[in-house]
Amino acid sequence: MTIQKTYTMIKPDGVRNGHIGEIVNRFERAGLTVERMELGEVTAEQARENYKEHEGKPFYDGLISYITSGPVVKMVISGDGAVAKCRSLMGATNPAEAAPGTIRGDFGLIMDENVIHGSDSPESAEREIAIFFG
Numbered sequence: 001m002t003i004q005k006t007y008t009m010i011k012p013d014g015v016r017n018g019h020i021g022e023i024v025n026r027f028e029r030a031g032l033t034v035e036r037m038e039l040g041e042v043t044a045e046q047a048r049e050n051y052k053e054h055e056g057k058p059f060y061d062g063l064i065s066y067i068t069s070g071p072v073v074k075m076v077i078s079g080d081g082a083v084a085k086c087r088s089l090m091g092a093t094n095p096a097e098a099a100p101g102t103i104r105g106d107f108g109l110i111m112d113e114n115v116i117h118g119s120d121s122p123e124s125a126e127r128e129i130a131i132f133f134g
């Protein structure tokens, strides 16, 4: 068993379209634990820090304005292999390619608004939890 913590965030489209309960339910059903959860806005500074690796890419500015465009649900999720488990529940980045049964496959429509964010490694998780929960 490798108990990990990961950072996940229901993006503005996921909140606006009413998917909070369903998404949290999927994490819990998979045996993961919600350790912290907060509904609120992302500041421009947090957004830029979180998506630092994408700075300079064509979609970067749109991504920053989108993620700061409305309330999100910020969560710390823990459990055995939580980082990979959350990524697998989320599905592929592009909803058009995400498998049915995954969060993005079921609730996402376009790449720019793909319902949910999740840390891609334990190191990213630590960094992202610090950005959003201090």
Ligand code: IDP
Pocket: 054, 059, 063, 092, 093, 111, 112, 113, 114, 116, 117, 118, 120
């Ligand atoms: P991930 O969210 O699955 O880790 P990343 O490649 O890290 O995917 O991209 C971060 C976010 O940036 C994506 O979730 C998506 O919202 C957005 N994004 C990535 N690539 C594109 C693109 O080609 N067009 C528009 N948005 C994109």
Ligand code: MG
Pocket: 120
């Ligand atoms: Mg990523």
